[in-house]
Amino acid sequence: MVRWEQFEKEMPELAALAKRLLWHESQKNNFAFLATEGAGGRLRLHPICPTFSEGGLYHVAEGKTPKKRDLLNDGRYAMHALLNPGGEPGSQFYVYGRAVLANDPENRAKVESTYQGWKFSEDETVFELLLERVLHTDYVDGTGYIHTKWRAGGTS
Amino acid sequence: MATWGELKEARPDLAEHGARLLKQYAVAMAFIATLRKDGAPRLHPCCPALTETGLYVFIPHTSPKLHDLSRDPRYALHTFLPEEGDEEFYVAGKAARVDDPDVRAAMVATHHYAPPADEAFFELSIERALHTTWENWATPETRPIYEKWQEA
Numbered sequence: 001m002v003r004w005e006q007f008e009k010e011m012p013e014l015a016a017l018a019k020r021l022l023w024h025e026s027q028k029n030n031f032a033f034l035a036t037e038g039a040g041g042r043l044r045l046h047p048i049c050p051t052f053s054e055g056g057l058y059h060v061a062e063g064k065t066p067k068k069r070d071l072l073n074d075g076r077y078a079m080h081a082l083l084n085p086g087g088e089p090g091s092q093f094y095v096y097g098r099a100v101l102a103n104d105p106e107n108r109a110k111v112e113s114t115y116q117g118w119k120f121s122e123d124e125t126v127f128e129l130l131l132e133r134v135l136h137t138d139y140v141d142g143t144g145y146i147h148t149k150w151r152a153g154g155t156s
Numbered sequence: 157m158a159t160w161g162e163l164k165e166a167r168p169d170l171a172e173h174g175a176r177l178l179k180q181y182a183v184a185m186a187f188i189a190t191l192r193k194d195g196a197p198r199l200h201p202c203c204p205a206l207t208e209t210g211l212y213v214f215i216p217h218t219s220p221k222l223h224d225l226s227r228d229p230r231y232a233l234h235t236f237l238p239e240e241g242d243e244e245f246y247v248a249g250k251a252a253r254v255d256d257p258d259v260r261a262a263m264v265a266t267h268h269y270a271p272p273a274d275e276a277f278f279e280l281s282i283e284r285a286l287h288t289t290w291e292n293w294a295t296p297e298t299r300p301i302y303e304k305w306q307e308a
Contacts, residue, residue, distance in 0.1 A: 033234060035189035035197035043197060043232035043248055045189045078199035080187060082237065096196065 001098055001130040002152045005055030011150050014136055018093045021081040022050065028116055034059065035078040036070035044070060050079065050129065051114045057129045058111050059099065060120065071099040071127050079129065090139030095131055097152075102128040157249055157281040157307060161209035167305045170245075173287045177235035177245045178206055183268050188213065189232040190224035198224060204233065204280070205267050211247070211280045212254070212263055214271040222276050225251045231280060242290040249283035283307050 008015035022030040034048045061068035078096040134150040164171040188202045205212045229250040287303040
């Protein structure tokens with residue numbers, strides 16, 4: 001399980017593409033879907049606005065959301081960029097790993113500064129999303145789906 | 157666990173929101189989460205199919221999702237976000253493989269493409285449904301408004 005910066009170091013072009021797929025210029029924000037697992041294997045799935053700060057990929061869990069409980073209890077997540085936001089048809093970016101609490105005041109301030117106009121409330125909690133595996137899928141006319149895979153500790 | 161038709165009877169307002177958001181693009185699209193063998197979540201886009209009575213999904217025989225649902229039927233499905241407006245619809249429950257050729261044929265007839273014969277066909281039963289809209293989006297006063305249904 002590694003930080004975003006390690007993935008970026010090993011796969012710089014894919015990391016740059018991932019950032020483009022996550023970014024939505026019209027809303028000046030990153031968007032993705034995040035799946036988490038609650039008690040007893042209860043799956044949850046919601047859109048989020050992840051962010052990048054000092055080599056890390058972060059999610060800020062608001063208030064008393066069930067997602068926050070899931071991440072505190074288990075931490076395993078899967079995140080998928082929305083489809084086709086940046087004019088790259090068929091391009092899909094998917095990552096899974098484990099979320100860890102990264103809520104110390106100094107880090108909170110750094111992560112907060114990456115959002116325009118969002119002041120964190122006390123019960124908003126910062127998690128760093130550590131990466132275990134990444135999958136990028138592209139659809140090429142006449143060829144079909146092309147998969148690029150990466151995993152922490154060795155590219156496949 | 158309810159079928160889509162039973163959700164419509166119980167909460168026609170929620171089912172209407174769901175159907176509209178599932179069908180907002182030319183091809184019905186959603187994200188589906190399943191449970192991997194190690195219990196961690198897996199997440200991929202899919203093309204659900206909706207009739208008056210049922211919510212279905214075709215899954216290629218090579219997809220890890222097929223192994224997930226065959227081992228553990230729990231799923232969560234979320235519609236794509238609309239290009240305009242801030243509205244979300246989400247259901248979760250259990251998926252059951254449908255082998256009845258008549259049901260499959262009826263579904264294929266209404267689907268946007270003819271799935272290969274080896275694509276597995278699942279009905280998604282619903283344990284809970286959630287529709288969310290937002291007040292004061294993208295301001296410090298952003299507030300979610302939830303409409304929920306849960307199996308009694």
